[in-house]
Each structure stands twice: as C-alpha cells, then as structure tokens.
Amino acid sequence: MYYGAIEAGGTKFVCAVSNDKFEIVERVSIPTTIPEETMEEVYKFFDAYSLTSIGIGSFGPIDVNKDSDTYGFVTTTPKKGWNYFDFLGSIKERYQVPVAWTTDVNAAAFGEYKKGSAQGSNSCLYLTVGTGIGGGAVVDGNILEGFGHPEMGHLLIRKHPEDNYKGACPYHEGCLEGLASGPAIEGRYNKKGHELASEDKVWEIQAYYLAQALVDYTLILRSEKIILGGGVMKQKQLFPLIREAFSKQMNNYVETPELSQYIVDPGLGDDAGITGCLLLAGEAAL
Ligand SMILES: Nc1ncnc2c1ncn2[C@@H]1O[C@H](COP(=O)(O)OP(=O)(O)OP(=O)(O)O)[C@@H](O)[C@H]1O
Numbered sequence: 001m002y003y004g005a006i007e008a009g010g011t012k013f014v015c016a017v018s019n020d021k022f023e024i025v026e027r028v029s030i031p032t033t034i035p036e037e038t039m040e041e042v043y044k045f046f047d048a049y050s051l052t053s054i055g056i057g058s059f060g061p062i063d064v065n066k067d068s069d070t071y072g073f074v075t076t077t078p079k080k081g082w083n084y085f086d087f088l089g090s091i092k093e094r095y096q097v098p099v100a101w102t103t104d105v106n107a108a109a110f111g112e113y114k115k116g117s118a119q120g121s122n123s124c125l126y127l128t129v130g131t132g133i134g135g136g137a138v139v140d141g142n143i144l145e146g147f148g149h150p151e152m153g154h155l156l157i158r159k160h161p162e163d164n165y166k167g168a169c170p171y172h173e174g175c176l177e178g179l180a181s182g183p184a185i186e187g188r189y190n191k192k193g194h195e196l197a198s199e200d201k202v203w204e205i206q207a208y209y210l211a212q213a214l215v216d217y218t219l220i221l222r223s224e225k226i227i228l229g230g231g232v233m234k235q236k237q238l239f240p241l242i243r244e245a246f247s248k249q250m251n252n253y254v255e256t257p258e259l260s261q262y263i264v265d266p267g268l269g270d271d272a273g274i275t276g277c278l279l280l281a282g283e284a285a286l
C-alpha cells in the first residue's frame with residue numbers, strides 16, 4: 001500500500017511515495033517550469049507505483065472551494081503557464097484514486113500538527129517566510145478554509161520608523177510579504193538575506209514586522225503553536241528577536257503559551273510540507 005505526495009512549490013516540486021506507515025520509500029525533486037514539462041516528470045515518477053491515494057500541497061493562490069467552477073485549479077499566479085491550470089483535475093484524470101487538495105502551507109501545518117512541533121497540541125499555525133510569505137492553520141485536526149484558503153502573507157502592517165523601503169508587493173506595496181519576504185530584504189539592502197546574517201539592524205526590522213503578524217494571528221486564532229519555516233527563518237537569531245518584539249507589541253493583552261514554546265521552528269524541518277501531503281493522502285484514503 002503506497003501513498004503519493006506532491007509538494008508543489010514555485011521553484012520545485014517535491015514528489016514522494018510512502019508505505020502505509022508514512023515512511024518515505026522514494027522521493028524526487030522536479031524543477032517547476034511549465035505544467036506540460038513538470039507534470040510529465042510527476043507522472044513518470046508516480047506511474048511506477050500503484051497508489052492508494054495522493055495528497056497535494058500546492059503553491060497558490062489555488063481554488064479550494066468545492067462549489068467553484070475552477071475548484072482544483074492554480075488560479076491567479078504570475079507564474080508563466082500555471083495561471084488557471086487544472087492541477088487537481090490533471091492528477092485525478094491520470095490516477096483514479098482519492099486526492100487531497102490544499103495549499104503548501106496548509107499541508108505543512110498539517111504535517112507539523114501530526115508529527116512535528118505541534119504534536120500533542122489541538123491547534124497550530126504554520127508560516128513560511130521565503131520568496132513569498134504564506135500561512136496555514138489546523139484546528140482540532142481540520143485545516144482552516146472558508147470561501148477560499150487563508151492569505152496570511154498579505155496583512156497590512158505598521159512601518160518600522162527607520163525603514164524607508166516602500167515594499168515589494170505588486171498589490172499592496174508595504175504589506176507583510178512586501179516588507180518581510182526574502183525578496184523584500186534583498187530589495188531593501190541589495191543583498192540576499194544570508195549575506196546579511198551579522199547585520200543586527202536587518203533582523204531587528206525583520207522581527208518587528210513578523211512579530212506584528214504574529215500578534216494579529218494570535219488575536220484572531222489563539223492557536224496553541226506558531227511554527228515559522230521557510231528560507232528566511234534559517235536565520236535562527238530571528239526567533240528570540242521575534243519573541244521579544246511580540247511580547248512588547250502584545251503588551252500582555254492576551255495570554256499565550258510561554259513564548260519559547262509558542263513561537264517555534266518546524267520539528268520536521270524542510271520536510272513539514274511533504275510529510276503533511278503524505279498524511280493528507282492517508283486521510284483521503286479513509
Ligand atoms: N539562510 C538564509 N538566510 C536568509 N534568507 C534566506 C536563506 N535561505 C534562503 N533565504 C531567502 O529565502 C527565499 C527563498 O525561500 P525558500 O527557500 O523558502 O524557497 P521558496 O522559493 O519560497 O520555496 P518554494 O520553492 O517552495 O516556492 C529567498 O529570497 C532567499 O534569499
């Protein structure tokens with residue numbers, strides 16, 4: 001019995017097959033080019049297995065609304081060729097098995113909830129800070145979705161008084177993603193995040209922005225854990241800075257778990273997403 005998983009990112013697709021204990025037996029990484037090419041490689045990988053079910057966690061925005069005509073599509077992405085691509089439909093046509101369909105960050109939140117940092121908790125939020133910023137949440141084992149999936153990266157936030165950078169988001173300029181994503185750091189300093197590792201001011205400003213978002217998520221959701229992943233969060237010095245800024249900004253308004261247990265890194269590391277996809281495949285098979 002095999003489960004299939006696709007963590008579909010903007011730069012690469014990670015595909016994996018696991019046994020019934022969710023132990024990965026094979027995985028591949030496929031560059032995200034155009035759907036015709038990328039999907040061909042995906043099929044080549046999965047065709048070798050008789051799969052019970054498949055879990056997809058995709059880059060977005062995607063349509064998760066079952067009543068919509070474009071349910072299962074990647075929708076308004078600027079990524080060439082993927083605009084209104086029927087991702088779920090293509091997979092269902094190729095493999096006649098149950099398929100779970102959600103965002104990459106929802107899948108990562110589910111992975112962390114079941115097997116990572118939020119194991120044993122009743123709820124969690126997963127935020128990735130990378131090329132974009134996106135978040136997903138799980139409450140009592142259910143992924144939080146409504147009319148659509150959450151877009152936690154585009155919160156409107158307060159500017160740091162010493163930051164003159166106007167922001168990189170084509171829709172909102174200085175939203176969270178516009179000010180705190182990897183490309184925003186690069187746009188502000190003309191250097192990549194990892195080249196700025198020892199520049200304290202960079203991370204103070206970064207923590208100021210991420211903490212604001214975490215305050216907002218806390219006020220709305222009151223999740224038991226907030227898990228921060230993605231390339232920018234490889235700068236581990238951010239964690240204490242974010243907790244400190246969070247504490248100041250929240251100013252004891254609501255109670256949270258102890259901050260070192262509340263704002264944490266992914267227990268599954270870079271495997272949060274693919275693990276979540278496998279576990280969602282498991283749920284889809286039930
Ligand atoms: N060690 C690091 N320190 C600071 N910034 C980093 C580091 N590693 C990567 N980044 C930044 O993170 C961004 C890339 O994010 P990430 O590695 O999460 O990939 P992604 O492209 O967002 O993911 P996907 O392929 O799933 O779409 C880049 O802007 C990069 O400069």
Ligand SMILES: [Zn+2]
Binds near residue numbers: 169176
């Ligand atoms: Zn925005």
